[in-house]
Amino acid sequence: MTKTDQVLAALDAGLDSALARWQAFLRIPSISANPAHGEDCARAAAWAAARLTEAGFTAEIRPTRGLPCVVARNRAPEGAPRLLYYGHYDVQPPDPLELWASPPFEPVLVEGPRGPRMVARGAVDDKGQVMLWLEAFRAWHETAGHIPAQITVVLEGEEEVGSPSLEPFIAANAAEFAADAAVISDTNMWDIDTPALATRLRGVIYIQIDLKGPTRDLHSGLFGGSALNPINALTAILGRLHDAEGRVQIPGFYDGIVPPSAEELAQWRAIGFDEAAFLGAIGLAHPAGEAGFSALERLWARPTADLNGIWGGYQGPGSKTVIAAEAHAKLTCRLVPGQDPKRILAGIKQWVRDQLHTIPGGADAKLSFSGEGGGPGTEIALTNPLFTPARAALRAEYGRDPLLIGMGGSIPVVEMFKRVLGLDSLMLGFGLDDDQIHSPNEKFELRCFKHGMRSHARFLGALG
Amino acid sequence: MTKTDQVLAALDAGLDSALARWQAFLRIPSISANPAHGEDCARAAAWAAARLTEAGFTAEIRPTRGLPCVVARNRAPEGAPRLLYYGHYDVQPPDPLELWASPPFEPVLVEGPRGPRMVARGAVDDKGQVMLWLEAFRAWHETAGHIPAQITVVLEGEEEVGSPSLEPFIAANAAEFAADAAVISDTNMWDIDTPALATRLRGVIYIQIDLKGPTRDLHSGLFGGSALNPINALTAILGRLHDAEGRVQIPGFYDGIVPPSAEELAQWRAIGFDEAAFLGAIGLAHPAGEAGFSALERLWARPTADLNGIWGGYQGPGSKTVIAAEAHAKLTCRLVPGQDPKRILAGIKQWVRDQLHTIPGGADAKLSFSGEGGGPGTEIALTNPLFTPARAALRAEYGRDPLLIGMGGSIPVVEMFKRVLGLDSLMLGFGLDDDQIHSPNEKFELRCFKHGMRSHARFLGALG
Numbered sequence: 001m002t003k004t005d006q007v008l009a010a011l012d013a014g015l016d017s018a019l020a021r022w023q024a025f026l027r028i029p030s031i032s033a034n035p036a037h038g039e040d041c042a043r044a045a046a047w048a049a050a051r052l053t054e055a056g057f058t059a060e061i062r063p064t065r066g067l068p069c070v071v072a073r074n075r076a077p078e079g080a081p082r083l084l085y086y087g088h089y090d091v092q093p094p095d096p097l098e099l100w101a102s103p104p105f106e107p108v109l110v111e112g113p114r115g116p117r118m119v120a121r122g123a124v125d126d127k128g129q130v131m132l133w134l135e136a137f138r139a140w141h142e143t144a145g146h147i148p149a150q151i152t153v154v155l156e157g158e159e160e161v162g163s164p165s166l167e168p169f170i171a172a173n174a175a176e177f178a179a180d181a182a183v184i185s186d187t188n189m190w191d192i193d194t195p196a197l198a199t200r201l202r203g204v205i206y207i208q209i210d211l212k213g214p215t216r217d218l219h220s221g222l223f224g225g226s227a228l229n230p231i232n233a234l235t236a237i238l239g240r241l242h243d244a245e246g247r248v249q250i251p252g253f254y255d256g257i258v259p260p261s262a263e264e265l266a267q268w269r270a271i272g273f274d275e276a277a278f279l280g281a282i283g284l285a286h287p288a289g290e291a292g293f294s295a296l297e298r299l300w301a302r303p304t305a306d307l308n309g310i311w312g313g314y315q316g317p318g319s320k321t322v323i324a325a326e327a328h329a330k331l332t333c334r335l336v337p338g339q340d341p342k343r344i345l346a347g348i349k350q351w352v353r354d355q356l357h358t359i360p361g362g363a364d365a366k367l368s369f370s371g372e373g374g375g376p377g378t379e380i381a382l383t384n385p386l387f388t389p390a391r392a393a394l395r396a397e398y399g400r401d402p403l404l405i406g407m408g409g410s411i412p413v414v415e416m417f418k419r420v421l422g423l424d425s426l427m428l429g430f431g432l433d434d435d436q437i438h439s440p441n442e443k444f445e446l447r448c449f450k451h452g453m454r455s456h457a458r459f460l461g462a463l464g
Numbered sequence: 465m466t467k468t469d470q471v472l473a474a475l476d477a478g479l480d481s482a483l484a485r486w487q488a489f490l491r492i493p494s495i496s497a498n499p500a501h502g503e504d505c506a507r508a509a510a511w512a513a514a515r516l517t518e519a520g521f522t523a524e525i526r527p528t529r530g531l532p533c534v535v536a537r538n539r540a541p542e543g544a545p546r547l548l549y550y551g552h553y554d555v556q557p558p559d560p561l562e563l564w565a566s567p568p569f570e571p572v573l574v575e576g577p578r579g580p581r582m583v584a585r586g587a588v589d590d591k592g593q594v595m596l597w598l599e600a601f602r603a604w605h606e607t608a609g610h611i612p613a614q615i616t617v618v619l620e621g622e623e624e625v626g627s628p629s630l631e632p633f634i635a636a637n638a639a640e641f642a643a644d645a646a647v648i649s650d651t652n653m654w655d656i657d658t659p660a661l662a663t664r665l666r667g668v669i670y671i672q673i674d675l676k677g678p679t680r681d682l683h684s685g686l687f688g689g690s691a692l693n694p695i696n697a698l699t700a701i702l703g704r705l706h707d708a709e710g711r712v713q714i715p716g717f718y719d720g721i722v723p724p725s726a727e728e729l730a731q732w733r734a735i736g737f738d739e740a741a742f743l744g745a746i747g748l749a750h751p752a753g754e755a756g757f758s759a760l761e762r763l764w765a766r767p768t769a770d771l772n773g774i775w776g777g778y779q780g781p782g783s784k785t786v787i788a789a790e791a792h793a794k795l796t797c798r799l800v801p802g803q804d805p806k807r808i809l810a811g812i813k814q815w816v817r818d819q820l821h822t823i824p825g826g827a828d829a830k831l832s833f834s835g836e837g838g839g840p841g842t843e844i845a846l847t848n849p850l851f852t853p854a855r856a857a858l859r860a861e862y863g864r865d866p867l868l869i870g871m872g873g874s875i876p877v878v879e880m881f882k883r884v885l886g887l888d889s890l891m892l893g894f895g896l897d898d899d900q901i902h903s904p905n906e907k908f909e910l911r912c913f914k915h916g917m918r919s920h921a922r923f924l925g926a927l928g
Contacts, residue, residue: 092784093778095780161782204684204685213747214748215747216900218902221666221874222652222872222873224798225762225872226759228752231772232705236703236705239703242824244824279691282679282682283678284691284828285828288690288692288693288828290824295690298689306688306693307696307699307776308777308785309776309786310791312771312774314559315773319670319672319772320902321772321874321902323772324773329695330779334688361750361752373783408686408688410785433686439683440680
């Protein structure tokens with residue numbers, strides 16, 4: 001029996017205690033977007049640091065200019081490969097609460113069509129995925145007395161609000177984070193039987209648009225026809241965001257895009273992506289994106305502009321004949337490699353201003369922007385030597401080669417690690433597309449959890 | 465000393481008790497839009513019925529298919545003119561609460577630039593204005609032993625939600641409400657020194673638009689570019705509501721409009737309306753309405769389309785990269801004489817459907833409409849003989865002739881009384897444009913209150 005086999009047996013035998021630890025982590029409502037949960041975020045960091053200590057790490061809670069980071073380091077055999085493990089202990093807000101079948105911070109293991117699944121906010125994103133390598137570390141430490149890699153862990157608490165403090169923290173302490181590659185578990189498998197390694201990630205930018213008109217709410221009879229209506233105006237502006245072909249109308253939006261290579265496109269075609277099933281699972285039949293591209297191109301290689309929230313005026317029962325004093329919207333754009341986030345944010349602001357001036361009375365509106373942030377899309381070099389043990393580990397665990405895919409979601413840390421530390425990232429992700437991350441009833445399949453822990457343990461074994 | 469003079473003296477002497485009664489009425493949060501306030505609405509009706517009883521009326525609380533009506537009748541001298549007094553005891557919702565300087569249902573008399581003013585939800589609309597004639601009735605009853613008119617009172621509780629039950633109730637009991645004219649106090653003076661009689665009222669229609677897309681909230685990275693975003697779609701549709709000249713784009717919207725006569729237009733020009741001051745008072749400088757019309761035409765003789773509320777997705781702090789499952793908006797249109805509300809409501813629905821089909825993926829959206837209602841604009845005949853004592857009473861109280869004006873707001877009951885009962889309405893209103901009805905810090909000037917009670921008392925005296 002190899003050391004790796006012993007570690008895998010220990011993981012299988014210790015599953016119940018791993019589940020208990022996972023649930024304890026999920027019970028902490030570490031919602032970074034809401035300052036009222038600052039204490040909970042600190043508790044989540046301390047919890048993770050304690051688990052790392054149990055796995056033989058020296059762990060510290062390190063202040064940043066925002067929520068703290070957990071930084072931990074193990075003692076490794078001489079000459080072992082150096083890996084930077086990254087994850088986040090914060091979670092998305094759970095609202096709308098009324099759509100949850102069980103309270104979001106009371107994790108429950110329920111039977112689903114593919115066996116048991118854990119349901120809770122953060123079940124997969126990213127507490128569940130962080131647990132995979134925490135448990136692999138613990139099993140190596142307890143079974144073999146060491147982990148066959150020189151590991152630095154950085155766990156941040158602001159991923160769900162755009163990681164405003166992580167880059168300054170990493171840049172100021174770059175020497176501590178030197179490594180041969182980064183390892184990140186925050187992505188999905190291709191399907192429950194097929195692992196995947198991501199080679200292309202979309203970036204994201206976000207911005208809130210606030211439009212104020214009259215100094216107070218007005219009666220629509222006494223003022224309608226003369227007074228600027230901020231909801232009308234904001235709707236008129238943002239209604240022009242796309243043309244009839246689904247193309248974003250912000251000038252320069254598509255500048256510099258690096259199209260996928262012919263080889264990538266060929267591989268994506270070979271995947272045989274079932275768009276009808278993909279859309280059918282969410283109750284849709286017609287793709288809503290940009291005309292002239294395949295489904296995977298639209299998801300992995302084309303940028304988007306989505307309004308994530310809009311509000312203003314009366315939202316209660318019945319009618320209220322009011323002209324509201326203000327209106328608001330939240331916008332995010334997914335970006336692809338080649339697009340410059342700063343130029344696009346500037347372009348959005350200029351475009352909104354320009355549109356406003358075409359609206360009768362728009363000159364009176366007070367327009368402001370807030371909460372800007374984000375990062376570019378990224379390509380990941382598959383030539384890094386640490387990709388070989390990762391592919392081998394996944395092949396051994398699943399009996400098939402991992403697919404090399406793009407990702408529609410954004411993991412800005414991948415781009416940042418490349419830019420600031422010069423590191424490629426191994427995206428060892430075990431989520432599924434239907435995990436409902438950022439939505440009510442977020443879940444993680446127990447089957448994915450078990451194979452995920454084992455894949456991480458195998459990967460570490462393959463390094464030794 | 466004439467009887468009228470004695471009544472006016474009694475009103476002046478009894479001001480403090482009248483203020484106490486007014487405040488008691490305002491303390492009842494009779495918000496018709498919110499079913500949780502049904503008990504409060506019943507309390508407000510009972511309160512008003514008790515005051516009418518004290519003024520010599522036989523008063524009843526009458527059930528309707530919605531909130532109850534108060535119906536009351538006095539014993540009048542033989543051959544006295546027959547008047548139908550209408551008002552409403554319900555009020556608008558008070559939100560946003562944080563913008564009130566004092567709690568909306570704790571009325572306070574505060575010093576303003578034009579003397580004391582009552583601040584509360586309903587201070588003027590319509591509890592304050594109803595108090596004017598309740599107090600005039602009381603003073604005539606207590607001073608002269610009778611009121612010199614055969615009066616029927618109908619006080620409804622659903623005006624702020626579009627009076628869905630009033631017309632069936634009036635139509636089913638039309639004989640009870642036979643009269644020579646209706647009297648309504650729910651409108652404004654020209655300014656604090658100049659009374660006005662309205663001869664033209666805009667109508668209003670309202671409708672809520674609900675758009676549902678995917679079966680659940682989605683991650684904008686995993687689905688953005690393929691899944692229909694209901695906020696994007698609703699914004700794209702409603703953003704097309706006006707063209708760059710401020711003209712409403714719904715087909716047939718302007719059909720049948722009766723333009724004001726040359727004489728009306730000449731009178732409106734002579735008023736010398738100060739649009740800069742009108743807009744300046746609400747922090748605006750540029751008119752936002754339809755191009756090619758004067759300010760008073762836009763307010764009194766042109767229709768509008770205003771979004772009164774819009775909502776969907778994440779509205780909290782920070783960002784949330786979600787594609788929301790649904791989006792909603794509330795729309796009202798002010799109508800002018802000649803426009804057909806039913807045809808326009810049907811036109812809006814067809815137009816929204818047509819727009820939806822131009823949007824990529826729009827075929828998947830579930831579109832629904834709710835809360836439809838409203839009524840047409842109205843012209844009022846100035847040939848009714850009861851206009852003469854009304855004009856005389858206002859002239860006597862204010863020392864100047866009342867202006868004959870249009871009204872931008874909608875009082876659908878005026879159109880309904882004309883259509884169902886054949887009655888012209890005298891609009892004896894004492895509000896001011898800056899009373900902030902439907903807004904935080906609604907107020908009624910004490911000076912308007914005093915002269916309003918006295919004007920009503922004089923009008924009754926002029927009938928005798």
